[in-house]
Amino acid sequence: xDHRSLQMFLALAHHLxxxxxxxxxxxxxxxxxxxxxxxxxxxxxxxxxxxxRSVKLTRHGIAFLEYAQTTLAQWQKFKADIEQTSHQLSGxxxxxxxxxxxxxxxxxxxxxxxxxxxxxxxxxKTGDPALAIERVIAQHDDLAIAARPEFMPNGLSFxxxxxxxxxxxxxxxxxxxxxxxxxAQTSSQDIPWQKLPFIVPEQGLSKTRLARWWQExxxxxxxxxxxxxxxxxxxxxxxxxxxxxIPQVVLDMSPFKSQVDVITSSRPVSPFEIGLVVKQANxxxxxxxxxxxxxxxxSEH
Numbered sequence: 102x103d104h105r106s107l108q109m110f111l112a113l114a115h116h117l118x119x120x121x122x123x124x125x126x127x128x129x130x131x132x133x134x135x136x137x138x139x140x141x142x143x144x145x146x147x148x149x150x151x152x153x154r155s156v157k158l159t160r161h162g163i164a165f166l167e168y169a170q171t172t173l174a175q176w177q178k179f180k181a182d183i184e185q186t187s188h189q190l191s192g193x194x195x196x197x198x199x200x201x202x203x204x205x206x207x208x209x210x211x212x213x214x215x216x217x218x219x220x221x222x223x224x225x226k227t228g229d230p231a232l233a234i235e236r237v238i239a240q241h242d243d244l245a246i247a248a249r250p251e252f253m254p255n256g257l258s259f260x261x262x263x264x265x266x267x268x269x270x271x272x273x274x275x276x277x278x279x280x281x282x283x284x285a286q287t288s289s290q291d292i293p294w295q296k297l298p299f300i301v302p303e304q305g306l307s308k309t310r311l312a313r314w315w316q317e318x319x320x321x322x323x324x325x326x327x328x329x330x331x332x333x334x335x336x337x338x339x340x341x342x343x344x345x346x347i348p349q350v351v352l353d354m355s356p357f358k359s360q361v362d363v364i365t366s367s368r369p370v371s372p373f374e375i376g377l378v379v380k381q382a383n384x385x386x387x388x389x390x391x392x393x394x395x396x397x398x399x400s401e402h
Contacts, residue, residue, distance in 0.1 A: 104172075104173060104176060105136075106136055106139070106140045107169045107172060107173055108126070108173070109122075109126060109128075109133055109136045109137065109140075110137065110140055110148065110165070110166075110169050111166075111169055111170065111173070111239070111240065112125055112126050112133075112239060112241070113133065113137060113149065113156065114158060114162065114166050114169075115238070115239045116239070117155070117156045117157060117158075118156060119133055119134060119156065125236070125239060125241050126241075137149065144161070144165065146159070146161040147159050147161065147162070148161055148162035148165055149162055173240075174382075177386055178385070178386065189218075189219075189220050190218045190220060190221060190387065190388060190391055191218075191220035191221060191388075192220075192221055192222070192387065192388035193221070193222045193223075193224065193388070194214070194221055194222070194223050194224070194243050194244065194388055194389065194392060195223075195224045195226065195241070195242040195243045195244075196211070196223060196224065196225050196226070196242060196243065196244045196245065196246075197226045197227075197228065197232075197233055197236050197237070197241070197242040197244070197245040197246070198225065198226075198227055198230075198233070198245065198246040199227060199228070199229070199230040199233075199246065199330065199331070199332075199351075200227050200330075200332055201331065201332060201348075201350060201351045201354045201355075202230065202246040202350075202375070203225065203227060204354050205350050205353070205354055206246055206262050206263075206375060207225075207246055210377070210396055211223060211225075213395060213396065213399055214392055214395065214396075217395055218388075218391065218392065218395075221388055221392070226242060228330075229303075229304075229305070229329045229330045230246070230247060230248065230305065230330070230331070231302065231303070231304045231305025231306070231307070231308075231329075232304075232305075233245035233246060233247035233378065234247050234250060234254065234257070234378055237257065237378050237379065237380055238254060238256075238257070238380065240380065240383075243379065243380075243383060243388075243389050244377055244378065244379050244389070244392070244393075245377070245378045246262075246375065246376070246377060246378075247375075247376065247377075247378045248305075248306045248307075248348075248373040248374065248375060249261070249373070249374040249375075249376055250306060251306070251309070256380060256381050256382065257378055257379070257380060257381060258378070258379050258380075258381050258384070258393075259376050259377070259378055260376050260377040260378075260379075260393070260396060260397055260400055261374055261375075261376040261400070262375050262376045262377065262400065263374075263375055264372045264373065264374050264375065265348040265349050265350040265351075265372055265373045265375055266348070266349045266369075266372045266373075267307070267310060267346055267347070267348055267349070267369075267370040267371070267372060267373060268346070268347060268348075268349050268352065268363045269344055269345070269346055269347075269363065269364045269365070269366060270335065270338050270344065270345055270347055270352060270361040270362065270363055270364070271297075271338065271344045271361065271362050271364050272338055272339060272340070272341040272342075272344075272360070272361060272362075273339075273359075273360055273361060273362055274339075274340075274341050274360070276341035278297055278298070278341060278343065278344065279341070281293055281296055281297065282297075282362075282364060291367065292364060292366070294318065294320050294322075294366075295320055295321065295322075295323075296323070297323065297343065297344050298323045298324070298325035298342065298343035298344070299311075299322050299323060299324050299325060299343050299344055299345065300325060300326050300327075300328060300334045300337045300338055300342060300343040300344070300345040301322075301324050301326070301327050301328070301345075302327070302328065302329075302330075302331070302334070303327045303328065303329050306373065307331065307346060307347075307348070310346070310370050310371065311346045311370070314346075314366075314368065314370050317368055318366075318367075318368060325342055325343040326342065326343065331345075331347050331348060331351040332351060332355065334347060335347060335351065335352060335355045335357050335358075335361065336355075336357055338357075338361050339357040339360035339361050344364070346370060348373050350375070377393075377396060379393055
């Protein structure tokens, strides 16, 4: 029974969905299914109940979950203990971030880690920031840059790095959206949000804040498109497809910044608090704990 099989089991136990778990592991669903079947054969019991609509842990699967978590934790601790014989900290660290955050926040942090712990190998993965916290919980990554959620899940620590306002953006090019906004601004009227198509995040805190804002202003929105990642939303707005709610830091780093306008609302949206997220249980691991302490100490200066 190898550790990769246990990692696949934990991923499926977390997502309870073959497609989502395989995507998180960067393997195909057939590969994941085959590995789970081999693991069940080795264990001698079914670990998941599968139907066309759902996946759930069996009684044996629930018991095996504790074994898998304990085994992988002990393996990581064993590797960390061996590394303690070295005079310099060594090991690996997996970090997840959006593309924008790699420029705006992460570059400075990784530079610090590199200076203090040159033997630590860093793996950087980029993607939709809405997935950051979930990836840390599922232990796909050790650290992640994320917007602080309204309710922080138990077992996580958050290190604040700063705040980013959320702003509405509209296209600069001549189009119907641009005309409607200019007409309202010229006559000192409210922007006709009901008539504007929105580019909306597929998931995450931005989507939650936008939905609440619609509700507060009693807006029945026209949703033109849903996108993964804020960078894609800026691009679509610049082409005249709609308006969007974007963190200011994303706009500041966007190559399309000059092709969109920031438009104001009578009711602003609460800003994001951006920070680093780690699973508290993982702070006992030598590399993760040392890196977290380093970054925490430098954030206080």
